[in-house]
Structure formats: C-alpha cells, structure tokens
Amino acid sequence: MDLVTPKRDAHFYWTLFKSTFLISAFTVGGGFVIIPLLKGKYVDEYHWISDKDTLDMVAIAQSMPGVVAVNSAVILGYRMAGVLGTLVALVATVLPCLITLTIISYSYDYFIQNAYIKMVLRGMQCGATALIVNVGIDLLVKQGRKKLILPLLIIIGTFVANLFFDTNIMVLILIDGIIGFLFMRDALYN
Amino acid sequence: MIYALLFWEFFKVGIFCVGGGYASMPLIQASVVDTFHWLTMSEFVDIFTISQMTPGPIGINAATFVGTRIAGLGGAVVATLGFVTPSFFLGIFLARIFLKYGDIGPIRGILNGLRPAVVALICVASLSFILLALWNTEELPSDWLAFSRGGLVILIAAIVATRKGIGVIKVLLGSGVLGLVLGMAGLI
16 A cells, blocks of 8 residues: 655645544543554545554554653654644644533533433444454454564563553563564564 | 643643553642642542543543633643643654654664554453443453443444444444444443
C-alpha cells in the first residue's frame, strides 16, 4: 500500500482536525482503544501513515508522561505537519472532552442514573472491544508471518509478565527498548 | 488566582503521570482532594466514574470535569491546558528526535524492540476488554456461563463489520444503537 503525502492546505488541516476530533470523541474506555481508531482513520482511510508508524508512535506516546491519546495526537500532528499540525491535533483531542463534560457537569445526576445512556455506552464498550480484538489479531498474524524469533519472544514475555505478574507497563517498555537497542538494530526487524 | 493555581496543579499532573490516563487519577486526587480540598472524596469518585463512562481519554475527561466543578468553563480550559502542556513540548521534542534519527541503528533498534511490546500490550488490553464486555468485570468471572448475551451479539457484529471494512466510528455508533435496542430487550 502506498502512502499519501497530503498537501498542507486548509483542506488537509480540516481533515486532520475532523478526524482527530472524532477519534478523541470515540475513545471509549481509554488507552489502547486509540490504536484501532488511529489505524482505521490514518492508515486504512487516508493512507497517511503505515501500520508500523502507528505502532512506533503509540510506543513513544506510551513511554512518555501524560495521556496516551494526547501524546499520540501531538506526535502524529508533528509528523504530519510540524508545530501547526501538533496544535491542530491537540485542540481537536481536547475539544470533545470540553464539550461533553461541560454539558454533563450541568446534568450530572441525570447522566449517571439514566438507564438508556448506560445501554448506549455499554454497547459502545462492546464495539470498542471488537475493534481492539481485531487489531490485536491482525498484528499477531503479521508478526507471526515474519517468522522472527526475537519479536515473538518479546510478545510472549511482555504478555505473560503484564497479564500474570502485573509488571508495570513502563518497566516492560524500558526492558523491551533495551533488548531492541542491544539486539534488534538489523533492518530485518523493521 | 484560582486559574493560575489550577493550571499549575494540572501541569504537574501532566509531568508526573507516567503510564497513561489512569495513572493521573491518584495524582489529581492528591492535589484537588487531599491538598486543596476543592472536592470531597465522594465527588472525586463520581468524577472518576464519569470520566470512565464518557467517551474521550480518561485523563482529559477528569481534568475537564474537575476544572468545571472548581471554576466553571474557564477552570475546565485552564486545567486541561495545564495537563496537556508538558505533552505538547515533550511530544514535539521526541517526535523531532525520532523523525531525524529514526533510521539510525540504535534508535531503530529501540523502536524495533518496542513494536512487539505494544502488540503484547494490545493483546492484554483485548482480554480485559472482553472480560468487561461479556462479564462486566475486570477480574476472572466466577461463573463463565453467565455472560451477557447482548454483549456477545454486539461484539461479533462489530468484529464482522470491521472485517468488512466499515469505518471505526460507524462501528462504534452502530454498537451504541445495538446496545440501546438489546438493552431495552433486557439482553445486556
């Protein structure tokens, strides 16, 4: 799949704003749901970045302090269109929260107790589960096809350590980064 | 100057919250509940619940909501700005480094090591999402057969829809509608 390098005109900034706004507005359940959303919009729909870029960005976003969605928006915005792109992406990430929560804060009790709102949110939570499961499967298959031992060992080791031993994500990222730094410089692993 | 103080408090949260939105909760609590008594603990728990329920990144939701409660819309804006300012500068800095040196051996090595790590973390997240979607719990369920029938229907429908190339936002909206329909039928 060929990547598209968009022209940095008003139309591009509007698309960047619109898509980042939607991604932020639909990040249900936080954290990793951002990955299928980023992939769905920027990789599959606009072809701005590749799968690999998405993972790289999320890895960086995950290892720096702050909210992962905001960090990804900042890094992606910068990658796409420098500081202006960063600002556009940042505002678009924050704006949905400002709008929704300002409204909710005025009808706080109603919102918490309303059964219909709960049903819709439950449904969206199941939908978000489907998105993240799909991406997980796709990425595993992709890694499996490469038939490289080291990345597979990292996947298994990280998975086991996080799921069964509750090892902190930051520690895992640090260890895997060091393993990569030491043993995975070869272009083979790109 | 409540605004300057709010900005500064959330700026600190933005710097020290390592490990995503959830990690910001204890920091926000320490500041707004324990130190400044802007909110009571029970108000704070409500905020946590709402931030989780509402679509949007949890940390930003919390900052916005706390800001609104303390100083209205202006408070929401400064709290959120304070929270994201560290990300803005650090993100640009890191993006520059990786764009410039991403192809140089050692840095490429680091990224090559991190990519499979993210894949593993996505798999872990998938499992906890499945538990939440079908059994409505974050622990292993005591009764595996007592899962939400409606949840399973939505999950499968959304997987199929995504596989067929339907856009992610549409899938989420559709899931919300299905949730309402199945919920009213008592299946969720």
